[in-house]
Amino acid sequence: MKYLDEYRDQAACQEYARAITRITTRSWTIMEICGGQTHSIVKYGIDELLPDKIILVHGPGCPVCVTPLELIEKAIEIAERPEVIFCSFGDMLRVPGSTKDLLSVKASGGDVRIVYSPLDALKVARDNPDKEVVFFAVGFETTAPANAMAVFQAKQQDIKNFSILVSHVLVPPAIEAILSAEDNLVQGFLAAGHVCAVMGYTEYEPLAKKYNVPIVVTGFEPLDILQGIYMTVKQLEEGRVAVENQYSRAVKREGNDPAKNLITEIFEVVPRKWRGVGEIPLSGLGLREAYRAFDAELRFGLSGKSVEEPAECISGTILRGLKKPFECPVFGTVCTPEHPLGATMVSSEGACAAYYRYRRIQNQVKS
Amino acid sequence: MCLAIPGKIMEIIDNDPIMRTGKVSFGGIVKDINLAYVPEAGVDDYVIVHAGFAISQLDEKEANEVFGYLKEIGAIEELLEP
Ligand code: SF4
Numbered sequence: 001m002k003y004l005d006e007y008r009d010q011a012a013c014q015e016y017a018r019a020i021t022r023i024t025t026r027s028w029t030i031m032e033i034c035g036g037q038t039h040s041i042v043k044y045g046i047d048e049l050l051p052d053k054i055i056l057v058h059g060p061g062c063p064v065c066v067t068p069l070e071l072i073e074k075a076i077e078i079a080e081r082p083e084v085i086f087c088s089f090g091d092m093l094r095v096p097g098s099t100k101d102l103l104s105v106k107a108s109g110g111d112v113r114i115v116y117s118p119l120d121a122l123k124v125a126r127d128n129p130d131k132e133v134v135f136f137a138v139g140f141e142t143t144a145p146a147n148a149m150a151v152f153q154a155k156q157q158d159i160k161n162f163s164i165l166v167s168h169v170l171v172p173p174a175i176e177a178i179l180s181a182e183d184n185l186v187q188g189f190l191a192a193g194h195v196c197a198v199m200g201y202t203e204y205e206p207l208a209k210k211y212n213v214p215i216v217v218t219g220f221e222p223l224d225i226l227q228g229i230y231m232t233v234k235q236l237e238e239g240r241v242a243v244e245n246q247y248s249r250a251v252k253r254e255g256n257d258p259a260k261n262l263i264t265e266i267f268e269v270v271p272r273k274w275r276g277v278g279e280i281p282l283s284g285l286g287l288r289e290a291y292r293a294f295d296a297e298l299r300f301g302l303s304g305k306s307v308e309e310p311a312e313c314i315s316g317t318i319l320r321g322l323k324k325p326f327e328c329p330v331f332g333t334v335c336t337p338e339h340p341l342g343a344t345m346v347s348s349e350g351a352c353a354a355y356y357r358y359r360r361i362q363n364q365v366k367s
Numbered sequence: 368m369c370l371a372i373p374g375k376i377m378e379i380i381d382n383d384p385i386m387r388t389g390k391v392s393f394g395g396i397v398k399d400i401n402l403a404y405v406p407e408a409g410v411d412d413y414v415i416v417h418a419g420f421a422i423s424q425l426d427e428k429e430a431n432e433v434f435g436y437l438k439e440i441g442a443i444e445e446l447l448e449p
Contacts, residue, residue: 001373001393001394002373002375002413003373003413003425003430004372004373004394006434007433012433012434012437015437015441016437019437019440019441036370089418116398116418116419117401117418117419117420118418118419119401119419120419139418142371142417142418142422143417143418145404145420145422146401146417146418146419146420149385149401149403149420152385153385153386156385194371194415194417194422194423197371197415197422197423198422198423223433224433227433227436227437230440246433248426248429248432249425249426249429249430249432250415250423250425250426251423256404256405256422256423258403258404258406259404259422262404349370
C-alpha cells in the first residue's frame with residue numbers, strides 16, 4: 001500500500017541501523033512517547049537492530065493505558081444504567097476497573113457498543129431519541145479533533161440525548177513531568193507524529209530548550225522511527241539541542257489550523273490524572289462552559305468521585321521510562337492480556353502487551 | 368487507539384464545510400471519512416485518517432525525504448571513511 005510498504009523496506013532499515021551505529025560513541029537513553037511507536041519498535045524488533053549503547057524506553061503515550069481508574073469506574077457506572085447506550089473505541093472495553101470492565105457490563109446486559117468514530121456515536125443518538133447516548137472520549141491530541149467535531153455537531157443539530165465522558169490528555173505536559181522528575185533518565189525524545197500533525201510542534205521548542213533535550217517529531221513506520229532515532233542521536237553526539245521534524249510528509253510546524261481552532265472552541269486545558277503517574281497540572285482537555293451540557297459526568301452526577309489505584313502494578317514506573325515490563329514481578333504470570341492487572345497490558349499499544357505479544361518466548365529462552 | 372493510517376480520497380460526497388465527507392480507500396477497503404480538517408484535499412490526494420477524520424494531507428514532495436536523507440548520510444559517511 002502506498003505510504004506504508006515503502007517505509008518498511010528491510011534493506012533501508014538495516015542501512016539506517018548501521019548509520020546509527022557509526023555515529024554512536026556513548027550510551028544514550030531515548031524515549032518514544034507514543035504507544036503506536038512502542039508497538040512498531042517491539043513488533044519490528046527495531047530496538048534489537050540498534051547498537052547496545054542506544055537504550056529505548058517506552059513513554060506514557062497510550063491513552064488507553066493512562067486513563068485513570070476513576071474514569072473507568074465512572075464509565076462502568078454510566079454504562080450500567082438502563083436508559084444508556086454506551087459507545088466506546090474497542091480497546092477501552094477490557095481495561096480493568098476495580099472489580100470489572102466494560103465488557104462484563106455488556107455481558108450482563110448493558111448496551112455497550114464499539115464504534116470507530118465519535119460521529120458513529122452521534123448517529124446512534126440520532127437514531128435512538130428515547131435513549132441517553134454516551135461516548136467515552138479518550139485520547140491524545142490526535143483524537144481531539146474528532147471528539148470536538150462530534151460535540152460541535154451535536155450542539156448545531158440540537159441533539160440533546162448525546163454526551164461525552166471526557167478523558168483527554170495532552171503530550172507536552174507529560175514530557176515536562178518526565179523531564180522535571182529528579183530520577184529522570186531520558187536524554188532525547190521521539191515526539192508522536194500524529195499528535196503533531198494536529199497540534200504542530202511549536203509547544204516542544206521551549207521544552208527542548210529548558211531541559212536541554214533534543215526532540216524529533218517522528219512517524220510510525222520502521223524507517224520513520226529509525227530515522228527519528230538517527231536524528232536524535234546525531235544531535236546528542238554533536239551536543240546540539242533542537243526540535244526537528246522527521247515526519248515532514250504529514251506534519252507542519254504549525255499543525256492543522258482548522259482542527260486546532262475547533263479543539264479550542266470546544267475544549268479548555270484542565271488538570272488531569274494519569275493512571276500510574278498521578279495528577280499532572282494542565283495536562284488534559286475538558287469541555288468549555290458553553291458545551292458543558294454535553295458533559296456526561298455532570299449529566300449523571302459523577303463529577304466528585306475519586307478512586308485509589310491498586311499497588312501491585314508497576315506500570316507507573318514503566319510509563320515514566322524507569323522500568324521495563326520484564327521487571328514487573330507479575331508480568332506474564334498473574335498479569336496477561338487475557339487477565340490484565342494494569343492498563344499497559346490491555347491496549348496493544350501498551351508496553352506490557354507489546355512485550356507479552358512479541359518478546360515473551362525470547363525472554364523465556366534467555367532466562 | 369491512536370493508530371492513524373494513510374488513505375486515498377476516491378470521491379467527495381458532501382462539500383458542506385463542517386460535514387465535508389469523502390470516500391477514502393485504505394488499500395481497497397473504502398470508508399466514509401470526514402474531511403472538514405483538510406479543506407484543500409481533493410480526489411486522488413492521500414490523507415492520514417484517525418477515528419473517522421482526516422487529520423493531515425500527505426505531502427507528496429516530502430514523502431521521499433526518508434530515502435533522500437538516508438542517501439545523504441550514506442554519501443557523507445563514505446566521504447569521511449578512508
Ligand atoms: S505486567 Fe501487568 S501488573 Fe505488571 S506493570 Fe504491566 S500491566 Fe502492571
